[in-house]
Amino acid sequence: MFEANSTPLFIEMGNSAWKAARATSQTDILVACGRGETTLQLHAWLAQQPEQTLVLASVGSEAEVVALVDTLCEKGYHVMRATTGEAADFKHCYQEPQMLGVDRWLTMLALRSRKQNCVILDAGTAFTLDVLDANGQHLGGWISPGLKLMQHALVSRSERLHVNEEWVPGGLGSSTQDAIGLGCQAALQGVCEQAIERARALLPHADLEVFLTGGDIRYLNLERIGAHQHRPLLVLEGLYTWWREQL
Structure with missing residues (x-):
């Protein structure tokens, strides 16, 4: 387990909306805590949250995601971005x-x-x-x-x-x-x-x-x-x- 204030916000950026969740320190279960449609709404919502570390996954274009991460970092957030890669006990079928x-x-x-x-x-x-x-x-x-x-x-x-x-x-x-x-x-x-x-x-x-x-x-x-x-x-x-x- 870990302290609640040490956990980041988890953010999924989809094609038409974003949503966010927190992991509870008692159960490690994710709880939805935010949702919106635009990056402007995301920035406004984040400004009201205490977390400064964000874990992000986005299906947007590389240019869009890089621009978003750069903006968040300029605002003082520490951003961890997930991209498709290798993982233990998982085997890809894609050649790329x-x-x-x-x-x-x-x-x-x-x-x-x-x-x-x-x-x-x-x-x-x-x-x-x-x-x-x-x-x-x-x-x-x-x-x-x-x-x-x-x-x-x-x-x-x-x-x-x-x-x-x-x-x-x-x-x-x-x-x-x-x-x-x-x-x-x-x-x-x-x-x-x-x-x-x-x-x-x-x-x-x-x-x-x-x-x-x-x-x-x-x-x-x-x-x-x-x-x-x-x-x-x-x-x-x-x-x-x-x-x-x-x-």
């Missing part, structure tokens, strides 16, 4: 491991110690699938557009089409906006179900644990997914694991 998104890598680090066959579905701006076997071998994955990317891809080519942010799940749309939302929701549901099916085909005689994360999980019919664990802080859990291994 650095091309694996740090968010995907961290979700697998978070689950590596379970020594179980894991299927990880992350429904965010993009949808990603990763399969990790019980020996820590990454078997590969999928990347496809997330729900909102699918919607905006449809409406971006026509001024007559618009995204409806609210629709009743299931059934058929009685307006073009509802039809777009429901169609994209069905596509997201389908890719999730096919992802689990493909993972079972890869490991036909093994037990699989299914983990769900990402903000668009709320649009899924979870009964059709079957047994699973919802881990909304899974990337941050992996970031915490990475940080502990740097000590």
Whole structure:
């Protein structure tokens, strides 16, 4: 264990939002403590927090991440940045491991110690699938557009089409906006179900644990997914694991 005031803030910078968490000194369990959409909101939020050490993972471009880290350092923060690399008991399947998104890598680090066959579905701006076997071998994955990317891809080519942010799940749309939302929701549901099916085909005689994360999980019919664990802080859990291994 360690003192609460010695622990950093853990920050995940996604494509469309950021979130932060702290590790409690009593249990080492991460607790969400902040969320926003822009770096300006992040800076304003950080100014109200006591921590001066930040552990950061970002899926942004290298130029964007370097600029953010430089700004934070200029403000007096000590920043530890996680990037995809090698880790004990984890084996890459990518020939160029650095091309694996740090968010995907961290979700697998978070689950590596379970020594179980894991299927990880992350429904965010993009949808990603990763399969990790019980020996820590990454078997590969999928990347496809997330729900909102699918919607905006449809409406971006026509001024007559618009995204409806609210629709009743299931059934058929009685307006073009509802039809777009429901169609994209069905596509997201389908890719999730096919992802689990493909993972079972890869490991036909093994037990699989299914983990769900990402903000668009709320649009899924979870009964059709079957047994699973919802881990909304899974990337941050992996970031915490990475940080502990740097000590």
